[in-house]
Amino acid sequence: MSASPARRRELLDTAAEVFAEQGYDATTVRKIADQAGMLAGSLYYHFDSKESMLEEILAAFLDELWAGYDAVLEADLGPRETLAALVTESFREIDRHRAAVAIYQKESKHLAPQPRFAFLADSQQKFEKAWLRTLERGVEAQIFRADLDIRLTYRFVRDTVWVAASWYRPGGHHSPEEIARQYLSMVLDGIATRGGPSAD
Amino acid sequence: MSASPARRRELLDTAAEVFAEQGYDATTVRKIADQAGMLAGSLYYHFDSKESMLEEILAAFLDELWAGYDAVLEADLGPRETLAALVTESFREIDRHRAAVAIYQKESKHLAPQPRFAFLADSQQKFEKAWLRTLERGVEAQIFRADLDIRLTYRFVRDTVWVAASWYRPGGHHSPEEIARQYLSMVLDGIATRGGPSAD
Amino acid sequence: MSASPARRRELLDTAAEVFAEQGYDATTVRKIADQAGMLAGSLYYHFDSKESMLEEILAAFLDELWAGYDAVLEADLGPRETLAALVTESFREIDRHRAAVAIYQKESKHLAPQPRFAFLADSQQKFEKAWLRTLERGVEAQIFRADLDIRLTYRFVRDTVWVAASWYRPGGHHSPEEIARQYLSMVLDGIATRGGPSAD
Amino acid sequence: MSASPARRRELLDTAAEVFAEQGYDATTVRKIADQAGMLAGSLYYHFDSKESMLEEILAAFLDELWAGYDAVLEADLGPRETLAALVTESFREIDRHRAAVAIYQKESKHLAPQPRFAFLADSQQKFEKAWLRTLERGVEAQIFRADLDIRLTYRFVRDTVWVAASWYRPGGHHSPEEIARQYLSMVLDGIATRGGPSAD
DNA sequence: CATGAATGAGTATTCATTCAT
DNA sequence: TATGAATGAATACTCATTCAT
Incomplete structure (x- = not known):
């Protein structure tokens, strides 16, 4: 060993x-x-064991991810800038560790309950807390809309970002920063033209 | 048998x-x-066989899904109404066949290449075509923003909707129509307040 | 039942x-x-049970076979005529019960040891005794060659006849009596022309 | 592997x-x-797989068998000597690979149709051709009797030889060459004494 | 007499893991 | 460090048999 x-x-x-x-x-x-x-x-x-490989892969990925996230969260940015930074950081991570991210997406749900993978559940909680807090701060500051269910919005943003790992291929047309920019644009401002009729 | x-x-x-x-x-x-x-x-x-159970589950789900989709597509609605109807239909399907949708999400990618599951690939193509066309029509009619990468937008909307199957539990707080409404609101108009500073 | x-x-x-x-x-x-x-x-x-079907099939076949054989053996024919009659009787049985004969050929060896199929072993012994005795009588009467190993000859004749069940199809060119005649001709007189050089 | x-x-x-x-x-x-x-x-x-073991066993056996047969067939012997050599070669093979021969006897018929075991059908055809040709040559040369059905004779000789694998035990009283000699004597000259009444 | 649905014991095969070399 | 050969537990699947209806 x-x-x-x-x-x-x-x-x-x-x-x-x-x-x-x-x-x-x-x-x-x-x-x-x-x-x-x-x-x-x-x-x-x-x-x-095979499982210990998996563990090591996921742990290394989350370590790196949190290094980035923590830097963002400690920078005390405004809610909108925080959201932008977190999303950009996420796409960078997808770019660097696509495989690990894809594994995380597919397997973390059924791994999290196992004691050995407790760190996955921990990370998820921390993740959720950071996002919810950012959204709440944004609503308070009237930067994000107040009429949206905040948990639903959290899931919306979270999934929107991470699912990209299932189709993203490094070295393609778009850089991770470019993809992040477009995603943010859609998430923040929607895909409808401004001044068009509002949804329902 | x-x-x-x-x-x-x-x-x-x-x-x-x-x-x-x-x-x-x-x-x-x-x-x-x-x-x-x-x-x-x-x-x-x-x-x-176990595989034939899987096949039957997925085929039945797609049959029902396409019954709904085809009705929408044949109704000749405007792009915005089409998008809304497709999303609503999708959430209804998630409500009725959560399990099948979740399976589809997790497994279809590696099943599609097998001849037995060719109908998955067919469906995916039809699906993509319907969505891309709706988005294109919307852009032409200046209902959807022209400055977005259309394939990226397609993935964004698609993932946004279907990933919900991974956390949605029927009989919860929100009806599928209510969730659809909120999702549509976010997708169309974004989560930022109108009049706020646009994303970078 | x-x-x-x-x-x-x-x-x-x-x-x-x-x-x-x-x-x-x-x-x-x-x-x-x-x-x-x-x-x-x-x-x-x-x-x-499945096994009882097999048993009934084989028992019925052997009953009928021995009805024929016993009639021949009790007729007190000369050795050559006895041999001819036994062979002919065998081909008739193949003609009438091809399936049963084929099963008997393929399965009797590993079935015989089981108590339930003891009747197979009994039949085989009776069969061997009848043939060996006929061959011995023929050698004594100088009708069959004395220079042949008698057990080898027995196997030779026995196999020669029964293996036919594996390829014989009722209703073909040859009647069972015709096939019997040709087999007997080969067994008794050989396939070499008379007067040719004897086998080394 | x-x-x-x-x-x-x-x-x-x-x-x-x-x-x-x-x-x-x-x-x-x-x-x-x-x-x-x-x-x-x-x-x-x-x-x-279990099947691949079977395949390897049968293929190895047939390879060796045909090495021997081809040597005989290429030696350009007279029909009687060819027949004698083929029979002797067969008994030697039974002596060396009794198990493989017994398997071949019992299973080849229902294996041959499967693509994987096509080599069995090929071998059977080659085998039949070699034997039929040898018999025909013998009839032409008036070494074998002309009044026999040649296909029936082929089956007779073929079965006569190979069925021996079901009872032969290496290291018994008789060497394969001795058994071959006796079989040939029976096949060529018959079991009846010369000068006796011919089989009607 | 026959069906529909199940049992339970067995079968070939796979695979993570071990360990002497 | 890596190999070759094996273990043992699990897996999908088969099939003779049973039995209430």
Whole structure:
């Protein structure tokens, strides 16, 4: 157990790619090993189990994500700028760790209840709190509309952002910042033309 | 192999619930049978295979969905009304077949390439075409903003709607029509207050 | 249990046909039922088990076979005539009960040890005794060659006859008597021309 | 999937023995594994499936058989010598690969239609052609009797030889060459004494 | 007599994991 | 560090059989 951290990361990246593409359950240890050019059993020199690979992938991703988020939240920006910064940060993370994000999206719901993955539930709570607070501050400041259900709005914004991981391909037409800009534009101002008839 | 349609539906509903909660791959035939109060092998009196249950669940869902969609599309409404009707129809479907929708969301991507599930890919294409056309019509009529990437907008609206299946619970505070109304309001007009500073 | 003997025979004939074509193990009760135009469970009104069908088929066949054989053996014919009559009788049986013969050929070896199928082993012993005695009488009377291993000869004649069940189709070019005649000609006089060089 | 050829052969020999004794269908993978002193699942390290074991056993047998046959057929012997050599070669093969031959006898008929086992049908055709041609040459040369149905004679000789695999036990009283000699003597010259009354 | 629905024991196969080399 | 070979538990599926209707 242990070995060079460099090799570990390499193997984890490989594993993440396969997990993302095929789903965790559907991914066999052999597929990962094949991709890494070794035999299935050999992975167990580097890792305790398939599950521990998953854990390490998700934990590393969330660590990095929160480094970014915390920086934003501690910057004491206004609600609108906070929202913009959080969304942009999210798209940057999708750009850098698409595989991990995709895994997170697909698997976190059924992993969270397990003690081993408690950190997922923790993160989710922190995440929700930060978003709700930002939205509430925005409503108070009359920057966000007051007539919207705030929890519904939270889910709307959250899903809107993260689901992008399922189709986003790094190196495509749009940079993450560009996509973030467009998303924000839609989320903030809607897709209808201004001055058109308001919804219902 | 065929058996009474009533019992079949009962069992399919049970199966859909389990598939939705645990994921198709992670669902064992025994779990479904347990839930249905019978032994695993007994399911095979009613169905050919686990996969055929999945197929039947998804096909029935899409049939019903398209009945609703086609009615909307053939009604020749304006772009804004079409969009509203499609979204409302979608939330109604989520309300009626939450399990099937959740399964569709999670599994359709990796199922679609299989010949057996070709109807998923067909549906996806039809779906995309209907949405893109509606958005294009809206832009032409200056009802939707012209400065947005139309494919990005399509994904935005699509994801925004369907991801709701992952958290929606029928019989909760909001009726599907109420949720649809709020979603539409956000999508069309944004979450920012009118007259506020536009996004960057 | 019981029912009309006519229906029983019908069902047994159907079963025999399927057993012969697919092998006993590979034959499912459902295939027999399908062929008979009923459901698998319904067969159990007529028979105790799949195995009891097999038993009844084989027992009926052997009963009839031995009726013929016993008549021949009690007729006190000369060895050559006895051999001819036994072979002819065998081909007639193949003609009448091809399916049963084919089953017997394929399955009797591994069935014989089971107590339920002891009658197969009995029959085989009686069969061997009758043939060996006929061959011995023929050697004594200088009708059959004395330089041949008698057990080998027995197997040779026995196999030569019964294996025909694997390819014989009733209603073909040759009547069973005609095939018997040709087989006897080969067995008795060989396929080489008389006066040719003898086999080394 | 591949693994050491030595272990493979060992396991295939074990499997062939069990297949021959119990029949392919009636043989469970567990029986083979038991015989080999391992667990059922472990066999799948060496082989893809139970069927692939069967295929490998039969293919190896036919390869070796045809090596021998081709040598005989290319030697341009007279018809009688060709027949003698083919029969002798066959008994040698039965001696060396009794299990494979027994499997071939019992299973080839229902395997041959499957694409995977097309090589069985190919072999059977080649086999038939070689034998028919040898018999025809013999009739032309007046070495074999002209009054026999040649296809019937082919079946007679073919069955006569191969059925021996069902009772032959290597290391018994007779060497394969000795058995071949006796069989040939019966097939060529018959079991009746010369000068006796010919079979009507 | 036959059906419809189920049982329960078994079957081939998969796969994460282990461990001596 | 990695391999080759195995374990053992689980998985989808099959099938003879039962039985209330």
